[in-house]
Amino acid sequence: MAQDRRQIEQLARDYTAAWCSRDPARVASHYAPGGTIAINGAEPAPIGEVARSFIAAFPDIEVLMDDLVFKDGVVEYHWTFTGTSSQSGKWVRIPGFEEWTIDADGLIASSLGHYDHVEYDRQLREGAGPAG
Numbered sequence: 110m111a112q113d114r115r116q117i118e119q120l121a122r123d124y125t126a127a128w129c130s131r132d133p134a135r136v137a138s139h140y141a142p143g144g145t146i147a148i149n150g151a152e153p154a155p156i157g158e159v160a161r162s163f164i165a166a167f168p169d170i171e172v173l174m175d176d177l178v179f180k181d182g183v184v185e186y187h188w189t190f191t192g193t194s195s196q197s198g199k200w201v202r203i204p205g206f207e208e209w210t211i212d213a214d215g216l217i218a219s220s221l222g223h224y225d226h227v228e229y230d231r232q233l234r235e236g237a238g239p240a241g
Contacts, residue, residue, distance in 0.1 A: 114179060116215050121177050121186050124217075128172035128190070133160035141216040146207070148222040156220070167192030167201070175204065184209040186220075191237075199236035203229050 145153035170192040178185040205224030
């Protein structure tokens with residue numbers, strides 16, 4: 110995986126930038142055709158739909174890559190996202206991670222996303238505190 114590791118590290122940096130671009134098609138371009146993400150145990154959904162939903166919910170979304178962990182054929186992409194909810198007007202800061210399965214072409218075939226939904230819901234109601 111040594112050679113692939115550099116490719117995956119670049120994929121992760123580009124994926125982060127894609128989220129920050131707020132362009133769902135750009136986010137989806139990092140996935141294999143038909144690639145899906147399942148968040149917190151929900152049914153897998155097409156990444157383009159999920160990206161569009163998050164970008165609509167947080168028009169100023171920013172994603173930070175916190176870490177990239179390689180283990181047992183899976184890549185863990187650890188992130189923190191911030192943004193202001195278009196519904197509540199509250200600013201949130203939520204850490205989480207995705208477990209990626211990478212296909213033979215070096216794209217994300219599938220992802221399992223994880224974050225603390227209780228804290229997310231709390232921040233949507235109350236906010237995370239001052240930005241920065």
